[in-house]
Every structure is written in structure tokens, then in C-alpha cells.
Amino acid sequence: MSLNTLNNWAAGEELNPLVPHTAELIVGFVAFTLLFLVLRSKVVPMFEKAFAERTEAIQGGMEKAERAQLEAERALTQYTTQLNEARGEAQKIREDARVQGAAIIEDLRSKAAEEAARITASATAAIEAERQQALTSLRNEVGALATELAGKIVGEALDDQVRQSRIVDRFIADLEKSK
Amino acid sequence: MGAYLASEDGFKPPSTADFNLPPVFGDNPFTTKPIFLAFFSVILISVFFILSSRKAAIVPSKFQFAGESIYGFVRNDLARDVIGHEFMRFVPYLFTLFTFILTNNLFGIIPFLQFPTMSRVSFPYVLALFTFVIFHYVAIKHKGLIAYLKEIMFMPGVPKPVYILLTPIEVATYFLVRPLTLSLRLFANMFAGHLLLLVFILGGEHLLSGAIGLKIVSPFAFAFGIALTFFEFMVQCLQAYIFTLLTALYIAGALADEH
Numbered sequence: 001m002s003l004n005t006l007n008n009w010a011a012g013e014e015l016n017p018l019v020p021h022t023a024e025l026i027v028g029f030v031a032f033t034l035l036f037l038v039l040r041s042k043v044v045p046m047f048e049k050a051f052a053e054r055t056e057a058i059q060g061g062m063e064k065a066e067r068a069q070l071e072a073e074r075a076l077t078q079y080t081t082q083l084n085e086a087r088g089e090a091q092k093i094r095e096d097a098r099v100q101g102a103a104i105i106e107d108l109r110s111k112a113a114e115e116a117a118r119i120t121a122s123a124t125a126a127i128e129a130e131r132q133q134a135l136t137s138l139r140n141e142v143g144a145l146a147t148e149l150a151g152k153i154v155g156e157a158l159d160d161q162v163r164q165s166r167i168v169d170r171f172i173a174d175l176e177k178s179k
Numbered sequence: 180m181g182a183y184l185a186s187e188d189g190f191k192p193p194s195t196a197d198f199n200l201p202p203v204f205g206d207n208p209f210t211t212k213p214i215f216l217a218f219f220s221v222i223l224i225s226v227f228f229i230l231s232s233r234k235a236a237i238v239p240s241k242f243q244f245a246g247e248s249i250y251g252f253v254r255n256d257l258a259r260d261v262i263g264h265e266f267m268r269f270v271p272y273l274f275t276l277f278t279f280i281l282t283n284n285l286f287g288i289i290p291f292l293q294f295p296t297m298s299r300v301s302f303p304y305v306l307a308l309f310t311f312v313i314f315h316y317v318a319i320k321h322k323g324l325i326a327y328l329k330e331i332m333f334m335p336g337v338p339k340p341v342y343i344l345l346t347p348i349e350v351a352t353y354f355l356v357r358p359l360t361l362s363l364r365l366f367a368n369m370f371a372g373h374l375l376l377l378v379f380i381l382g383g384e385h386l387l388s389g390a391i392g393l394k395i396v397s398p399f400a401f402a403f404g405i406a407l408t409f410f411e412f413m414v415q416c417l418q419a420y421i422f423t424l425l426t427a428l429y430i431a432g433a434l435a436d437e438h
Contacts, residue, residue: 017195017300017370018363023208024301025218031217032305038225040271046232047250050363053237 143168190385193377198298198370216292220282253423261427269430272313276306276309277423279346280365284415287373288408296413298339298369300362307362310426315353319431361425368418372411379404414438 147164185197203422228400231246253274258266285297297303318327331353332346383400386393 017198017366020301020304021299022207023211024213024299025305026212027217028207028302028305031221032275032309034281035221035224036271036275038221039228039275039278042225042249043228043232043246044271044274046235047247049255050232050235050237050239050243050247051251053235057237 140171142171146171190382193374193381198373201293212294212304213296216283216286216294217302218298219292220279220286220296224278224282225436227250237403249278250274257420257423257427261424262431265434269313269355269427272309273423273427276310276426277419280306280418280422283417284419285412287369287376287415288411295373297365297371297418298373300366300370303362303365306365306422307358310361310429311358314429314433316431321434322436352398364419365422372407372414375407376404376411380409385421 143165147168150167184289200212202208202210203212203215203238228246228250231243234240234243234249236243254266254270257277258270258273262269283296283302288297322330331349333342334345334349337345379400383404386397386400389397
């Protein structure tokens with residue numbers, strides 16, 4: 001074929017364009033195979049690597065975002081729970097404080113009442129004692145005065161102590177009787 | 180028409196002879212322009228993709244992105260969408276096929292190179308042969324030789340007398356029509372496209388050397404040549420895509436279970 005081709009070139013003849021040339025067939029085969037080997041060993045793996053890494057990077061990012069979202073959700077739940085707990089606790093504390101306050105007030109009130117009763121009682125006792133004392137001293141003084149007065153009026157010396165006292169007592173008893 | 184309008188030596192319209200480029204060095208048939216272009220494309224593609232894929236960064240540079248877009252297009256839009264879950268095995272082949280055809284096609288409109296390698300029919304033949312061998316090999320490995328041949332020759336679910344008509348058609352499709360159409364479609368598109376560009380650009384040049392009336396017409400020929408260059412760019416990309424897509428489809432068919 002190639003000899004024929006050369007002859008044709010030499011002769012300047014027109015060739016049938018559908019007839020292949022040996023040299024070109026060989027070159028086509030070799031060139032294509034060469035290119036195939038280069039692209040398959042050097043280019044395709046590298047592009048595939050880039051594609052795979054990119055896919056992984058995107059998926060990794062998505063997973064990370066998902067994880068972060070989960071984390072956030074969990075934190076939110078936790079905070080909500082804590083908030084509710086705190087609210088409940090505050091409510092309980094308020095309740096306790098109210099009860100305690102009431103108890104304290106009640107306590108104080110009863111103590112005050114007691115104290116008041118005690119003060120009243122002691123005051124009453126003191127007054128009673130003083131009255132008694134006053135009564136006694138009054139009786140004595142009134143007796144002395146009355147005796148002195150009676151002695152002066154009657155002119156009779158009533159210096160006998162026993163008699164004097166008997167008279168006074170009788171007088172007071174009469175007074176009390178007549179009251 | 181050329182001879183009629185030409186002034187002295189006459190216009191020789193471009194012909195198939197324009198595709199028979201003589202060897203650069205003596206009589207060595209391995210030193211023709213298409214052969215250099217084929218090797219040049221191998222170097223060009225290898226260097227471009229090795230450099231752009233070398234870093235394989237998660238966040239690609241513009242350069243890596245450029246290489247990656249082409250690779251991703253073949254990998255995802257051609258291989259994965261057509262072949263399905265086993266596509267990764269065929270990505271290197273489809274990727275090589277697409278870049279090799281595309282680059283060699285684009286040589287047709289790149290200044291100074293300006294020759295589509297695929298307009299030399301030998302190259303499409305070789306590529307079609309690769310595809311032919313691969314899809315038959317995959318089918319035989321996947322289904323077994325007997326079952327595969329039976330599937331081709333006796334398509335299930337068809338009334339028996341129809342086989343008289345269907346069997347030859349199916350056999351011809353699988354063993355003759357597929358590789359031939361694959362290679363000839365690519366070859367003919369590149370051949371015709373290049374011829375068309377030659378007609379308008381060489382024609383415009385020739386008109387320029389003619390009488391004054393012809394000189395006025397020649398810019399239109401050039402303008403048309405430029406417009407056709409853009410059109411050719413589209414065809415060149417499309418043909419690379421079609422060749423790769425059909426290969427992927429044949430492989431997908433080889434892997435598909437009986438329907």
C-alpha cells in the first residue's frame with residue numbers, strides 16, 4: 001500500500017479518499033494508544049481524586065453542620081429543662097418562704113400575746129401588792145390619826161397600846177361593816 | 180466556472196488531491212502533515228491535561244477547572260448518563276477518544292495547522308476499529324459468545340419468518356454498519372468541511388487576482404469562508420461528541436441485558 005501511495009504522490013494522481021494508508025493506520029493506532037495510556041495513568045486518577053475529595057469535603061461539611069445542629073438542639077433542650085427546673089425551684093422557694101413567713105408571724109404574735117399577758121399579770125400583781133401595802137399603811141396611819149384625834153376630842157389619854165389597838169380595830173371593823 | 184472567470188492560468192477547484200500531502204522528508208511516508216498533527220495532538224492533550232490535573236485541588240484553579248470541565252463532561256454527561264453504574268471502566272477510553280478527535284478536528288481551523296487530521300480516513304478507521312473491538316469484547320464477556328450471537332441473529336420476541344429479513348440486517352448492523360458509519364461520518368464531515376473552506380478561501384484569493392469586477396466580489400468569498408470557519412468549529416465539536424456518544428451507546432448496549 002505505502003509503495004503504491006508513494007507512486008501516486010510521485011505521479012500526482014488523485015487517490016480514492018476512502019482507501020486507508022498503512023503509515024497513517026500505524027500512526028493512528030500508536031498515537032491513540034499512547035494518548036490513552038497517558039490519560040489513563042496520569043490524568044483520570046488525578047481528576048477522580050479531586051472529585052472524590054471534593055465530594056468528601058462537601059459531605060464532611062454537611063455532616064459537621066448536622067452535628068452542630070444536633071449539639072445546638074441538645075443544648076437548647078438542656079437549657080429549657082434547666083430553666084423549667086429553676087422556675088419550679090423558685091416557685092417552691094417562694095412557697096416555702098410564704099409558709100415560713102406565716103409561721104414566723106404566727107410565732108411572734110403568740111409570743112407577743114404571751115409577753116403581754118405576762119406583763120399584765122405582773123403589773124396586776126404589783127398593783128395588788130402596792131394596794132395591799134397602801135391599805136396596811138393607810139390603816140395604821142388612819143388608826144394613829146383617828147386615835148390621836150379621838151384622844152384630843154375625848155380628852156382621854158389613850159396611851160395604853162393594847163387598848164388603843166383594840167379600839168382602832170373595832171372601829172375599822174365597824175367601818176367595814178357599815179360599808 | 181473557475182476556468183471561465185479566470186484570467187490566465189485558470190482556477191483549479193480544490194479536489195481530493197489537496198488531501199494527499201506529500202512527505203516532508205524525502206519519501207518517508209511517516210513524515211506527512213497529518214501524521215505530525217496526530218502526534219502533535221497527543222503531546223498537546225497530554226501536556227494540557229497533566230498540567231491541569233497535577234494539583235487535583237479541592238478548590239480548582241481556572242486552569243484545573245478548564246481541564247476538569249472537559250473531563251467531567253465526558254465522565255458524567257457521556258459515560259455515566261449513557262452507560263450507567265459500570266461507566267467508570269470506560270471513562271479513560273471515552274475521554275481519550277473525545278479529546279483526540281476534538282483536538283484533531285480543531286486543527287482544521289487553527290491558523291498555520293489548518294488541516295483536520297480526521298479528513299484522512301485512516302484515522303477514523305483506527306478509532307472505529309477500537310470501538311468495534313471494545314463493544315464486541317464487552318458484550319461477549321458480559322453475555323457469553325453464544326448468547327451474544329444469538330441475541331444479534333435472533334432477536335427475541337419476533338415471529339419466526341421475520342428472521343429471514345431481520346437476521347441479515349442485524350448482523351450487518353453490528354459487524355459492518357456500525358464501524359463504517361462511525362468512521363465515515365467523522366471522515367466525511369471533516370473532509371467536506373475542509374474542502375468547503377478551501378473552495379471559498381482559495382476561490383476568494385483567485386478572484387482577487389482577476390479583473391476589477393471579480394476583485395469586488397472576492398471579499399464576499401472571504402467573508403463566507405470566515406462564516407464557514409465558525410460553522411466548521413461547531414461541526415468539529417459536534418462530530419467529536421457524536422463519535423464518543425455512539426461509542427458509549429454501543430458499550431451500553433453491550434452491557435444491557437436482553438430486552
